[in-house]
Amino acid sequence: DADVTQTPRNRITKTGKRIMLECSQTKGHDRMYWYRQDPGLGLQLIYYSFDVKDINKGEISDGYSVSRQAQAKFSLSLESAIPNQTALYFCATSDSGASTDTQYFGPGTRLTVL
Amino acid sequence: AQSVTQLGSHVSVSEGALVLLRCNYSSSVPPYLFWYVQYPNQGLQLLLKYTSAATLVKGINGFEAEFKKSETSFHLTKPSAHMSDAAEYFCAVSDTFTGNQFYFGTGTSLTVIP
Numbered sequence: 001d002a003d004v005t006q007t008p009r010n011r012i013t014k015t016g017k018r019i020m021l022e023c024s025q026t027k028g029h030d031r032m033y034w035y036r037q038d039p040g041l042g043l044q045l046i047y048y049s050f051d052v053k054d055i056n057k058g059e060i061s062d063g064y065s066v067s068r069q070a071q072a073k074f075s076l077s078l079e080s081a082i083p084n085q086t087a088l089y090f091c092a093t094s095d096s097g098a099s100t101d102t103q104y105f106g107p108g109t110r111l112t113v114l
Numbered sequence: 115a116q117s118v119t120q121l122g123s124h125v126s127v128s129e130g131a132l133v134l135l136r137c138n139y140s141s142s143v144p145p146y147l148f149w150y151v152q153y154p155n156q157g158l159q160l161l162l163k164y165t166s167a168a169t170l171v172k173g174i175n176g177f178e179a180e181f182k183k184s185e186t187s188f189h190l191t192k193p194s195a196h197m198s199d200a201a202e203y204f205c206a207v208s209d210t211f212t213g214n215q216f217y218f219g220t221g222t223s224l225t226v227i228p
Binding site for chain 2: 042105
């Protein structure tokens with residue numbers, strides 16, 4: 001089984017709808033991250049969490065919120081989706097948060113906002 | 115602030131030819147650098163990382179990268195391209211001040227021509 005899973009894998013929604021993307025991990029890592037990927041822009045950090053009580057904004061947090069329900073679960077919400085939030089979303093985890101730590105990525109969720 | 119620049123959003127090589135993907139970084143402190151590969155419809159997978167132990171880093175699938183401080187570069191190479199190397203490649207730098215926050219380049223799409 002995959003260490004980092006994301007649900008759903010694909011989602012089409014309409015402008016103004018609330019949507020939640022979920023991430024679960026079995027790696028036992030404390031740190032979790034949400035990124036979005038747009039063609040030609042690489043990955044941009046939305047939010048990251050050091051542990052269940054510590055959540056931090058990334059480069060592009062506007063229009064997004066997150067919830068760290070447990071060490072293993074980190075959800076990303078779009079309260080009122082808009083078309084320019086159409087993108088590929090990735091969840092990632094890392095162990096201690098040292099600068100040398102590898103981040104491990106989930107398979108991604110492709111979100112389309114009409 | 116940390117950043118990386120990947121020169122060439124698209125690179126094409128013939129099967130068996132040398133692969134060279136360029137990455138230059140900007141950092142006020144010694145950086146930690148990573149190369150990730152993304153195959154179609156998959157998440158990112160670590161190829162290799164530089165953590166200051168050795169300037170020439172060997173990774174998976176025959177890839178390697180050399181850290182050159184004087185040139186602020188961390189180019190990815192492979193002596194002989196294989197069809198299975200066709201993918202998107204991302205260079206990333208880790209933020210040493212906030213721990214494990216990554217800054218990604220915009221990616222290079224590698225095409226391998228039979």
